[in-house]
Amino acid sequence: MTTEGPRAGDRYHHGNLRAALLDSALEVLSESGVAGFSMREAARRAGVSQSAPKHHFGDARGLLGALATRAYRQLCERLEAVDVVGRDVGERVAALAAEYVAFARDNRPLFDLMWRMTQFDFNDPDLVEQKHRALRALDRGLRGQDAQRPDSANPALVPSYAVWSLVHGYTSLALEGAIDEDASDPLASDLLPAMLRLLDVTPADRDR
Amino acid sequence: MTTEGPRAGDRYHHGNLRAALLDSALEVLSESGVAGFSMREAARRAGVSQSAPKHHFGDARGLLGALATRAYRQLCERLEAVDVVGRDVGERVAALAAEYVAFARDNRPLFDLMWRMTQFDFNDPDLVEQKHRALRALDRGLRGQDAQRPDSANPALVPSYAVWSLVHGYTSLALEGAIDEDASDPLASDLLPAMLRLLDVTPADRDR
DNA sequence: CGCCCTATCTTGACAGTGAGCAGTTTACGG
DNA sequence: CCGTAAACTGCTCACTGTCAAGATAGGGCG
Incomplete structure (x- = not known):
């Protein structure tokens, strides 16, 4: 070898x-x-x-797919590396959101690619798994450390999806220039934390 | 002629x-x-x-740009056609969000194109204007009918951006298959209204 | 009427792309 | 040491976007 x-x-x-x-x-x-x-x-x-x-x-889709999968893995690692212990829900969510946005800004074309693979009819199971893993990392920030594997039918996931959607949407719109709150660097502004504060992400269970 | x-x-x-x-x-x-x-x-x-x-x-970018601009115009018209009078904030936002999602589902490739034009270095002023117009339509639903032209520096816009980000993010993720709450038709589920209910979109001014 | 001028569209060509196929070279297990 | 499979090359094909040059139509102006 x-x-x-x-x-x-x-x-x-x-x-x-x-x-x-x-x-x-x-x-x-x-x-x-x-x-x-x-x-x-x-x-x-x-x-x-x-x-x-x-x-x-x-083929080309395969190459891009492998690239996207590796990118998802990196995103997950960055999200999972965010320190989550000893902080309340708001802080945890803000930290995770900041990391998410930072990843997008640092790897802009890669970030674009990641969310376009299904358009290319690329449904690699490994890639899908990494996607779920990213959601799990966000969910962990919301529900505390002992979050079990999220179940799609679980209504408690709604806050996680809401946070994810909000952060992802903000990232996309800001990168596209649709949100021009701070023209110099929209992603570094404090608009996102302000928006997250509008979300009632307090879970129903024993948090905080 | x-x-x-x-x-x-x-x-x-x-x-x-x-x-x-x-x-x-x-x-x-x-x-x-x-x-x-x-x-x-x-x-x-x-x-x-x-x-x-x-x-x-x-060139090709010009053609796609014209296509995207026309699409933005159609989206704006659909959003502005949503009946807004005589309903409370929650209802108005839900209706606008549903229309937004419906547009994306009805014109999927077009919706993809719309948010990719800046990647193509396409910054047509007409296109940018239609983008702002879309935000204005959403903002109108939040603040009532007598909303003046939104100012980027206005902190009252935060709820508008939050709603937009949430709806846009949800739409993108759902179309990409990242959110599989209802595999049959994720965009038709009631996940989005549930998420919107988590947002405290009550404006500070004289609404409701 | 005749002429030109401009906008519009065609033709032909070029470089670059993804994909498939036949062949060539290497590494490795027996 | 050899056979076999993996790894890689070179070729061809159909297709793409873009460009330069020619053809065509219609309006303005003598």
């Missing part, structure tokens, strides 16, 4: 071309956005031929 | 190619989505050569 290192060199077998392609693809995506993305360009930057990605990802 | 009718026939000059192109472009967009959109195909369906659109729209 040659998976010991990313020492691509000029060997016929790249070694870990899959990872290298993901990296170069992210590079292309970050520069050109989803619309200007090109699989050939990604392969070019990885130093391989245009049809090398086919073996690993099938 | 031959602008008297859409009788395209087989004349060299179409007559009102611009409108015909917008229609065929909408058709293509509705069938293939934003990713699969093709300007050539749109021209083909309008019965015109591949580069005829250039004169009217410049």
